[in-house]
Amino acid sequence: MSIGTNIYTLRKEKKITQSLLAEKLGVSCQAISKWENDQCAPDVSLFPIMADLFEVSIDRLFGYHMNSYADEVKEIMKAADDSMDTYKEIEIISEGLSKYPNSPDLKIYLAFSLSMVNRMSNDENEKSEAIKKAIKLCNEVVDSCGDIKQVDSALHMLTRIYNETGNYNKSEECIAKISADSYDSRILGTVNMLGVKKCFVEQEQYAEMSLWKMYWTMSHVFESLVGTFIVNAEYEKALAFLEAHDNLLSIFDSGCENFNATYKIIVSDSRAKTYMKMGNKEKCLEELRRFWSLSEQVKEVAKCEDLNIAARNPVYFSSLTEEIGEEYMTSINPERALYKFDSFFGDDEEYLRFKKEVMA
DSSP: OOHHHHHHHHHHHTTOOHHHHHHHHTOOHHHHHHHHTTSSOOOGGGHHHHHHHHTSOHHHHHTTTHHHHHHHHHHHHHHHHHHOOHHHHHHHHHHHHHHSTTOHHHHHHHHHHHHHHHHHOOOHHHHHHHHHHHHHHHHHHHHHOOOHHHHHHHHHHHHHHHHHTTOHHHHHHHHHHSOGGGHHHHHHHHHHHHHHTTOHHHHHHHHHHHHHHHHHHHHHHHHHHHHHHHHTTOHHHHHHHHHHHHHHHHTTOTTSSOTTHHHHHHHHHHHHHHHHHHTOHHHHHHHHHHHHHHHHHHHHHOOTTOOOGGGOOTTTOTTOSTTOOOOOOSOOOHHHHHHHHHHHHTTOHHHHHHHHHHHO
16 A cells, blocks of 8 residues: 555544645645655655654554554454453553554444443442543544444444433434444434433334334345345245245234235245246245235235235334335235246146136
């Protein structure tokens, strides 16, 4: 990695603009741009100043020992993990930070250990100091780190700390700053915050809607993956994911007649098609029987005016009403549903007997 690239990377990590760096070093913005594009190199006298500004060694500025730096940070955290003692963790990570003061990993780890002191200690002064230091470390990462994942981790840690110390406004501010890439942290932070605030109605409503969105996203991801596996003739993998999709659709069965029955029918149809492509008549017919059994259940419970079969489970989704209108099917035409299997089965007696039963 070139010196110019290292300067650019470290500048971004510290969230320093080219203009500010130029001002600190007493050079022009054009000079910074030329360095970062490897058109020329800084004067050697500027390296100690830059290293101090970026809080790194001159070796790091030159790109030396980059792998060993990352490896050593991991070793420091592993040693802290292995200690199995919160105060020892704090000691080990603090020593590591004195060597690598710009490491977001070490700062977030230390913030977590300090937050545990707040849970464990009976000394109010010790707890207060630990929380102050933990918040300071996380804010340093948020304010100076250019890695969005690390920033999200620090924000998630801050929401945890603020929730536990009753500073809910600050917690909400941190949650709002978490990026879309870490949306799960935003959901978890909000659910926990509403719980500790004892806003139980709001917590239930938010949790149910979030759970539904995640559930529904997973369902569509499964469906898309299975389609790709079938196209690529990866039938065993398709069957494995169909099984997982089926399990997902059955998670909330208790408390209703058959939660998401329509989508179970779609999964069953995909599984039957997969067995057909594999040439397995026995398994294909077995799946078609299941497909038809599910379709009969849907027909029994569905009503023409009811567009909300999926939301019928009051045990898990009592607060969801008009937001869900995904599942609706009153009947399945057997001829249209089975015609694609006719040529595969041909004159197979069991299939013809099954088809006669469902056509009756």
